[in-house]
Each structure stands twice: as C-alpha cells, then as structure tokens.
Amino acid sequence: MTQATFYGIGVGPGDPELLTLKAARLIAQVDVVAYPSTTWKESTARSIAQAHIQSNQTEYPIPLPMRADRTETEAIYTQAAHDIDHYLTQGRHVAFLCLGDPMLYGSFVYLYRRLHHQHPISIVPGINSFSAASAVSKIPLATLEQSLSLVAGSIPDAALIDALNQHDTVIILKAGRHRHHIASLICKAGRTQEAAYIEHASKPEQQIHHNITQLPDGPGTYFSLFLVARQS
Amino acid sequence: MTQATFYGIGVGPGDPELLTLKAARLIAQVDVVAYPSTTWKESTARSIAQAHIQSNQTEYPIPLPMRADRTETEAIYTQAAHDIDHYLTQGRHVAFLCLGDPMLYGSFVYLYRRLHHQHPISIVPGINSFSAASAVSKIPLATLEQSLSLVAGSIPDAALIDALNQHDTVIILKAGRHRHHIASLICKAGRTQEAAYIEHASKPEQQIHHNITQLPDGPGTYFSLFLVARQS
Numbered sequence: 001m002t003q004a005t006f007y008g009i010g011v012g013p014g015d016p017e018l019l020t021l022k023a024a025r026l027i028a029q030v031d032v033v034a035y036p037s038t039t040w041k042e043s044t045a046r047s048i049a050q051a052h053i054q055s056n057q058t059e060y061p062i063p064l065p066m067r068a069d070r071t072e073t074e075a076i077y078t079q080a081a082h083d084i085d086h087y088l089t090q091g092r093h094v095a096f097l098c099l100g101d102p103m104l105y106g107s108f109v110y111l112y113r114r115l116h117h118q119h120p121i122s123i124v125p126g127i128n129s130f131s132a133a134s135a136v137s138k139i140p141l142a143t144l145e146q147s148l149s150l151v152a153g154s155i156p157d158a159a160l161i162d163a164l165n166q167h168d169t170v171i172i173l174k175a176g177r178h179r180h181h182i183a184s185l186i187c188k189a190g191r192t193q194e195a196a197y198i199e200h201a202s203k204p205e206q207q208i209h210h211n212i213t214q215l216p217d218g219p220g221t222y223f224s225l226f227l228v229a230r231q232s
Numbered sequence: 233m234t235q236a237t238f239y240g241i242g243v244g245p246g247d248p249e250l251l252t253l254k255a256a257r258l259i260a261q262v263d264v265v266a267y268p269s270t271t272w273k274e275s276t277a278r279s280i281a282q283a284h285i286q287s288n289q290t291e292y293p294i295p296l297p298m299r300a301d302r303t304e305t306e307a308i309y310t311q312a313a314h315d316i317d318h319y320l321t322q323g324r325h326v327a328f329l330c331l332g333d334p335m336l337y338g339s340f341v342y343l344y345r346r347l348h349h350q351h352p353i354s355i356v357p358g359i360n361s362f363s364a365a366s367a368v369s370k371i372p373l374a375t376l377e378q379s380l381s382l383v384a385g386s387i388p389d390a391a392l393i394d395a396l397n398q399h400d401t402v403i404i405l406k407a408g409r410h411r412h413h414i415a416s417l418i419c420k421a422g423r424t425q426e427a428a429y430i431e432h433a434s435k436p437e438q439q440i441h442h443n444i445t446q447l448p449d450g451p452g453t454y455f456s457l458f459l460v461a462r463q464s
Contacts, residue, residue: 012252017252017254018356019253020251103367103372103373123366125360125367131242131358134333134357140335140344141335147384149380151380163379
C-alpha cells in the first residue's frame, strides 16, 4: 500500500475562484477533507471549497474556538492530529483546508508539527488576504526596494508605531476588533493618507474604507486588515 | 459597446497548477494577452499560463530588460501603456500576466498607474514566491503574534541586520546575486539555524538549501529568496 499523504491546502481569502487549480484538484481527489469549524456557524474554509468536495468523501470538521486559551486549543489540535493520523495509517489521503495560506498564521502549522515525523506532507500555498485586499483596494503593496512589514493588530502600540516609522508598507492583520485604536496610531504616525481598512476582501460582504478617520462605530470583523503603503 | 477592462493577473511562482481558477478563466477569455518578455529568452509568465492561452487571442510581449536603468524601463512602460490603451479603446479586453502577485513587486503596477484613469481595471491576486518557498521547504512563515518583514536582497547591510534583529520572520527576495554576502549577514545576526535559501520554488529546477553556510559557489538566480523564521 502506498503511504497516504497529509495535504495542507490554502483555499485563499474568500472568493471560491481564488482557489488554485492544484487545490481544487487535490480537494476532489483525497479520501478525507478536514477543516476548522466553529460551534456557532459553518466552516468558512469549507464553504470556499464546497464546489470541489465530493459526496463520497469523508468530512472531518475540527471545532477550533477562535478565542480560547492556548491550552484548550492545543488539546484540540492534539486530538485532531490523532484522528488524522488514524485516517493516514489506514492509507486514506487527508486534506486540511486553510483560509489564505496554510503557512502564514494558518492553523495547519500546528497539525503539521504533530504529524510530519510519521507521514508524508504536501503543502499547497494559497492566496493571502493581503494580496486580495491590495487587489480590491488597488493599493500596490511594494515596488522596487521598498520594504514591507506584516504585523498582527494585537501587538503593543510601540511596536506598531515602530513598524509604521520603519517600513514603506505595513500590513496590519486581524485588525477589526481594535480598528479605531489602530486607525488613531496610523494617524499619529502621520500616514493617514496612505492607509485603507478592508474587511472580507474578495467576498460578497467586502468593505473598503479609504478614509480611516471615518470608520463605522464599534469593532470590525476578524477578517479585516489595514494596508498602509507609501506610493513612490 | 461595453468598456473593455485591463486585467492584472498573477500567475504565481512557477508551477502552472498554482494559477487560480479565476486567472485561468480570464486568461482564456480576454482578447489580448500581454506579458513581460526578455530579449534573450521566452517569457516565464507566458510559459506558466500557456495551457490557457487560446490560438485566436492576440499576444503582446513587452520587452522589459531586467537590469536596465529606470529611464529606459519607464520609456518601455509608457510605450506598452500606449499600446494597451489602444487595444482597450478598441473594446478589446487585455490581460497582463505577472509572476507571483501583480501588486507585490510586480511590473503591473507601472502599467496600472498609467492606465487606471481611462479604463476599468481588475486585479487577480497570485501566489507569492515566498508562500511557495515556505510550502516546499516546510518552514512556517509566522504563527500567532509573530511579525514578518519582507525586504529586497539589495538593501543596505545595516537595514538587513536591523530587520533580522527586529522580526521573527524575515523574507529576503531577489537574493541570488548576493547570496553569499546575505548568508554571511544572517550568520552575523545569529540566525543561521533558522534560515533556508530557496531557488525557483515550485518549478522543476527548484533547489532548497537548509544549510546556508554551504551554498554552491558564485551567484544564484534572480528567482531566489532566503527565509529566516523563528520556530516558536
């Protein structure tokens, strides 16, 4: 029997057409399709890939709470790795669907670390949310020798200000929850005119705000980011 | 007559299967397929997209020298924008193929800036070389609150050392020409064990060097990068 492979598959930012040909082919070919799900709603990764999932495939949703403490999350990954190991040992190929790219802030990494000593692994890169945000807002990310920094919206204020002072382009991910505070820091760094705030890039509910001083009240969604980019 | 659209299309890092479904569909649908070419060999972007180009489409290669001075390059972009404007004004949809992502160090940006006031523009994001490099080397780019910086291999030494000191992950693009010097700076920053050097990620000629102190002699290719990533 050939050894079964564990595939980490990026399904991109949201538009089902932003799947790669390779992702679409492999999703349709594997025996088991795994994906993160939440207790309160369907899996976003699954809904993006839906057209390629076959009725004879086994589906394995992994209930990953989005704001749990790490101990609980680690226990869920360990259980999921155990179950995936079981499928693979039976000779069944498994794909784990990841929003965006599996290797950039993707939950695939935690499963990879638990399984790569025992099983062949293959990773299919996906379109990142910031590439989609750049495409829909038409703000170029970088040209020539410009430098770019990618940070999480939850880093300390001083670190964010440093990034804004040092890099031509700063991408602030998972920014929605603190969007008003982050917008004020961008203004403080003198880069208001170069900034945009984007939610759900490439999805039907996509929103683009080119004036970050006039964001709607309250927190935004998890699927959100700021692009701050010097236009040379 | 409907207004014709100018499409900036990312064709990804090299593997023709890493095109998105959207890129494949649009390449097959437009009237004119444009791409950067060089005087000494075929266009890499075209060869990646080849399977989707139809025999009845007009092809428009744009001869972009890779190391010309900017004055010459700007003149070539101006001429290309003029020709693309002509196609669009005739009502013919034009796609410009870009390696990787059109908005990240992509030549599309220069055409976009010249044409977006006159014509509708649509941008299709592509898989970045560093996502492909991460996938094939199996080095995760970032998790949780790690920060990531993307720099060109030609920036001053001090700036590169700063990036290596300040960020969990540093991606050094277009690194081949100076790979031995860059490797020595990574060692100087104490991050040798966390680094890999990758050429042509996802292409048949792909090379992965996990030990950057033992790179082959001489310069490497333009399609190359270093990944330096702290594994938490």
